[in-house]
Amino acid sequence: MRDETLSAELLAWYDRHARDLPWRVGPAARAGGAQPDPYRVWLSEVMLQQTTVAAVKDYFHRFTTRWPDVGALAAAEDADVMGEWAGLGYYARARNLLKCARAVASEHGGRFPDSHAALLSLPGIGPYTAAAIAAIAFDRPETVVDGNVERVMSRLFAVETPLPTAKPELTAHAARLTPVERPGDHAQAVMDLGATICTPRNPACGICPWQAPCRARTAGIAAELPRKLPKKPKPIRFGIAYLGRRSDGAWLLERRPASGLLGGMLGWPGTDWAETAPAPAPPVEADWHPLGAEVRHTFTHFHLRLALCVAELGPDCTPGRGQFLPPDAFRPSDLPTVMRKAFDLARTAFATA
DNA sequence: AAGGCGTGGCG
DNA sequence: TCGCCAAGCCT
Numbered sequence: 001m002r003d004e005t006l007s008a009e010l011l012a013w014y015d016r017h018a019r020d021l022p023w024r025v026g027p028a029a030r031a032g033g034a035q036p037d038p039y040r041v042w043l044s045e046v047m048l049q050q051t052t053v054a055a056v057k058d059y060f061h062r063f064t065t066r067w068p069d070v071g072a073l074a075a076a077e078d079a080d081v082m083g084e085w086a087g088l089g090y091y092a093r094a095r096n097l098l099k100c101a102r103a104v105a106s107e108h109g110g111r112f113p114d115s116h117a118a119l120l121s122l123p124g125i126g127p128y129t130a131a132a133i134a135a136i137a138f139d140r141p142e143t144v145v146d147g148n149v150e151r152v153m154s155r156l157f158a159v160e161t162p163l164p165t166a167k168p169e170l171t172a173h174a175a176r177l178t179p180v181e182r183p184g185d186h187a188q189a190v191m192d193l194g195a196t197i198c199t200p201r202n203p204a205c206g207i208c209p210w211q212a213p214c215r216a217r218t219a220g221i222a223a224e225l226p227r228k229l230p231k232k233p234k235p236i237r238f239g240i241a242y243l244g245r246r247s248d249g250a251w252l253l254e255r256r257p258a259s260g261l262l263g264g265m266l267g268w269p270g271t272d273w274a275e276t277a278p279a280p281a282p283p284v285e286a287d288w289h290p291l292g293a294e295v296r297h298t299f300t301h302f303h304l305r306l307a308l309c310v311a312e313l314g315p316d317c318t319p320g321r322g323q324f325l326p327p328d329a330f331r332p333s334d335l336p337t338v339m340r341k342a343f344d345l346a347r348t349a350f351a352t353a
Numbered sequence: 354a355a356g357g358c359g360t361g362g363c364g
Numbered sequence: 365t366c367g368c369c370a371a372g373c374c375t
Contacts, residue, residue, distance in 0.1 A: 048371040055361065055370085089359025092374075126373045146371045191371055200369060201364070231368090232356095261358070298366095300358050337360060 006156075006213060007179040007186050013209035014189035019196070021053065022060055027185050036184075038112040038137040039070045042100075045129045045136075046093055053195070059088050070112070073098070074105035079255075082264050083334035091336065095264050096124025114138040136184040143175040144187040148194025154226035155198060158215035162227040170226075198222075236303045238277050241270035241295075241339075243346040244286065244313045246324055252283060252313065253330070254322035261299070267339045269322045273304055284319035286311040293345050297338040304338065310346050 015027045023044035025036045043063060047056040062084060067073040073081070078098060085094035100123045104112055112133065113119055119130035131142035150163060153170040161169065179186050197204045205217045216222040244252035254269050256262050271278035282288050291308040298304070313319075332343050 045371065050359085050370055050372055052361075052370050087360075089361090090372085092358065093372090096373080124373070128372060132371070144371085147369085148371065188371090195371080234367095263358090298360085300360090301356080 002178075003176050004179045006210065007177050009209050010189045010193065011179075011182060011185060014185055014192065017192070017196075018185075018188070019053075019192055022057060022064075024188070030185065036137050038114075038133065040064060041133055041137040042070075042112060042125075042129075043097075045132045046097055046124055047088065049093060049129070050090060051088065055088065059085070069110075070101050070104050071110050074101040076101075078264070079266075083266070083331065086265065086334050087337050087340070089337075091263055091265055092259075093124060095258070099123035100125065112137070114140065116140070116142055132187060135187045139182070139184045141178055141180050141183040142187075143171065143178045144191070145171050145174050146191060148191045148198075149174050151200065151226055152190055152194045152198045152210075155203070155216035155222050156210055156214050158219055158221065158225070160221075160225070160227060162229050164229070166226065232301075234298070234302050235275055236305060237273040237275055238305050238307070239271050239273035240278055240280060240307045240309060241268040241342050242282050242288065242309050242311070243268050243342060244284065244311045244317075244319070245350060246313045246317060247315050249327045250324035251330055252319055252322045253325050254283075262336050262338075265336045265339070266334055267336065268342055269319075270306075273302075273306075280309075282309065282311075283321045284313065284317055286313055286317070289349075291345060291349055295338060295341045295345065297341060299338075306338070306342060308342055308346055310349050 018026050020026065023040045025034045044056065044060055047059055066084065067076055076098070081098050082091065082094055085091060103122055104110060114134060116130045116134045119125050119133050120127065128144065128146050131144045134140040134142040135144055150167065150170045153159065153173040154166065157173050159166050159169055197208050201223065203222050205211050205214070205222055208214065211217055214222065216225050252269065253266050256265050256267050258264050269283035271281045288309040288311045291310055294308065295306040296304070297306065332340055335343060
């Protein structure tokens with residue numbers, strides 16, 4: 001059965017405390033008839049997948065400045081989009097972002113569909129994002145369930161079953177609270193609550209609009225929820241990267257395969273990353289010098305220790321892999337973070353050589 | 354249907 | 365220093 005009492009209390013809080021975000025139409029403007037741009041809602045939601053608001057803001061501004069609408073993005077070069085996404089992580093999102101933009105442009109006349117089912121069929125749009133776009137951009141009564149909602153529901157109803165087992169139960173709770181009126185504001189309100197008050201650690205229960213009905217707070221276990229299954233330890237992997245600079249200043253880089261880790265991104269040629277020390281595998285015969293420092297970087301499922309080799313390459317150098325990018329065609333900011341760390345260390349070495 | 358897939362901030 | 369965590373999706 002539906003319970004809109006709780007939502008009414010939350011919306012009253014949201015009307016006073018909604019965060020001002022670049023992609024958001026606030027409750028006052030929305031009440032005045034303003035509608036969010038589905039393109040901006042979609043772009044922000046994809047960027048926000050497993051990513052904090054603070055990390056997304058600058059990327060969102062750069063993307064919307066460079067590609068103001070879905071048609072412009074659909075017409076962009078792959079390398080430009082991947083370069084603009086560099087540093088934000090989870091690069092499959094960028095690959096699917098382009099696929100989705102092109103699908104909207106070619107199959108939907110340049111307009112985002114407004115139904116959950118149609119949105120779900122687009123690349124990079126899963127259950128959460130489809131519901132978020134339908135609710136926020138089109139004010140459809142969809143139930144949005146992300147990590148925030150799971151945490152808030154687990155506390156509000158004191159669900160002690162660990163995630164991900166508890167997910168269906170938490171989704172059912174969230175669905176009961178979804179109002180027919182203002183479902184978009186409701187969705188954003190629950191997520192704002194989770195992001196600012198019902199936080200993972202040290203939740204600010206004293207100022208929470210749901211402090212009275214919250215069963216975890218009553219039981220004194222709010223900070224312990226949601227419970228989660230233990231995680232596997234991350235192994236350490238080792239690799240070597242080769243940073244070669246030609247005498248004219250061009251750097252030897254390569255485009256990584258279109259799928260897998262850092263898929264589609266620019267990177268330095270090198271060995272595979274394995275749990276045992278790699279055999280040297282330079283991309284071209286040269287006087288490679290090992291760098292004293294190594295890059296340490298942690299991915300989702302392993303720690304990487306990346307040894308670096310640098311070399312000055314001759315003007316007629318013809319490498320077996322990769323391509324030379326002249327200085328005016330190479331922005332270090334186009335590199336994923338692990339590769340940019342390597343560049344920063346090597347650049348220092350060249351500068352002092 | 355578990356596991357692959359980035360990064361930065363925080364306690 | 366280190367584990368945890370963030371507006372998940374795909375295979």
